[in-house]
Amino acid sequence: MSSDGDNDDFLYEDEYDDEFDQDDIDSTSEPDVYDAMSPAMEEAPQKKPYDVSWKVKTLQEIIDMQNKEITKVQSLLEVPASSAAILLRHYVWNSEKLQEQFWNDPAQALEAAGLSPPSSPTTHTSTQPTGVFECPICCMEYDYPSTYSMGCDHRFCKDCWIEYLSGKIKGEGESAKIQCMESGCKRIVREEIIDDLVTHDISKRYHNLLNAAFVADSPTLRWCPHPNCEYIIECSQAPTRMLNQLVPTVQCKCGDDLCFGCGYSASHRPVLCRIVKLWEKKCADDSETANWLQANTKECSKCQSTIEKNGGCNHMTCKKCKWEFCWVCMGPWSEHGTSWYQCNRFDEKSGIDARDTQAKSRASLERYLHYFNRWANHEHSAKLDAEFYQKTEKKMEQMQNSGNLSWIEVQFAKQAVDAVIKARITLKWSYCMAFYLKRNNMTELFEDNQRDLERAVENLGYLLEQNISDTDSIAKLRQDITNQAAYVQKRHDILMDDTLRGYLEVSYSAGDW
């Protein structure tokens, strides 16, 4: 999108760049770094080979980027700034291509972009004739100063221009490609003319649309998708062709994650963009079933009373009969406390058995629902984030009061909650991934990782739900939570590492779907 000489200025100038190159070469011994994780390290996470560098830009910086290009083209081609802008937009901000075409045949390049050829008079307005003019659109008579014509000599009254331009901008959301009102005339209306004619509000909208088009046209820019956030992400390491191997999760200055590859408004690691698209479409098609509704409420596996999970971990205790069970597999919890944990995998063997006796479609629905339920389960938990934070904050206050701990000393709880939430988002997507994975040795490894993380998160979630009774138990709880949080973080990074590195090495392949 810019000449080579310019790349340094706004594409790669960030400090990550050198790190990235180093990581690329030497990146084998990294996962263990997180063992000794400290809060300070979380501030500046180590970059992995599958991470991308990015910069968060303000709208003003985006405007500056455009102006810089415009100024450059303006002086190179010796055309007015607004012509340079129109030329650049026509050539999708590819200034090399623009220059090539322009020097090849200036008149043709200008014509193609919707500008008057250099020889034709562009200052017609200064030599206006006197007398009255009948506007061919509204048929009213005007004196010449109330009319306007571009270089193409199609003259209309300003009222009609205003009506036309306002309709194009407000009604149809057009910006860079608004043409002359004359039928068949391809002349593009310049910025300064639009600004001069339309109201302030519409002119503002016009410039917003121009900026939006600039970002949309640039493969290295993307708007932050979060509501009310006006930042723009710049990333040159995630071109479309790389999206089969990369999940370019980035973080905006507004604090939220997004995927640079597809614009998904959260991290969807470790799943590839196109798989997320498939999954979302599938969920939109299939989830309106009665089975989906069942995912929101469940019956106690002992007394059959209907239960809605409203937060917390998967260790459920029925209010009615006190039965303890697992929300995910509905089996007794007693089996989960030990090493045996069967909740994360869909038993392929029982799937085969099911196909023997039932219709094939039923089995595939069941398989889908298996993964979907687990995905939705984590989605649901993630939605209760705010509540989880609130509860933890209360607990942190309580600990400060009763345990004589300082503010800094209780931050471990918040960090633990962060770890749980982050891991839940990853777990959520891991079920989508598992649904589409072709079964092989790598799948086994993936599911092992998934199970380990699932269990670590459950344990940590359980610890965070514990009540605080006295000072001694706080000390112990603090130790347990800190350890468990570090473990969750480690399991999380292992799962990410294995999968995302796997994409780069192409060891994961998709199943037939």
Added chain:
Amino acid sequence: MSGLSTKRLMKELADIQSKGTPEGIILLSADNMDEWVFLISVLGDETIYKGETFALRMKFGNRYPIDVPEVSFIVTFLANGQYQPPMHPHVYSNGHICASILADNYQPWTVLNAVAICITMQSMLASNNKKERPEGNDRYVRSAPSNPKLTRWHYDDDVGIGIKFSCHNPAKWV
């Protein structure tokens, strides 16, 4: 009704009254300044519409001619008799017409005007040799909005303003 359309429509009307309309096109009524009805018939012996006359209604908004008028064939009783929309692959049985020149994202009409729309419709009929309704007519007519401009037409190609027509199936209507 006010706005930039008033004077323009008066001028178009005055032009029709002084210069007349092309053969096969009659201005039936313009009692309301913002709603005109034309009668259209196809000339010559070659046409499949020989002996038939169709009534074309145009409703002008006050942004005309920056906005296109709402154009459709009449399907009701008028004082002079009953009119039916022509059997044509771009005309639905409720009178709605699928034609790119009637879509809103176009340049204002400095060359086109009410009579020019009639001429375009006349040639659209003249060039047709199959008396049939568009694909999906029944489905469209069941759920179409009363104002055809609210239909989001999907055009097969972008012929733009001119005699040629492009169509087809209404992709989606709001």
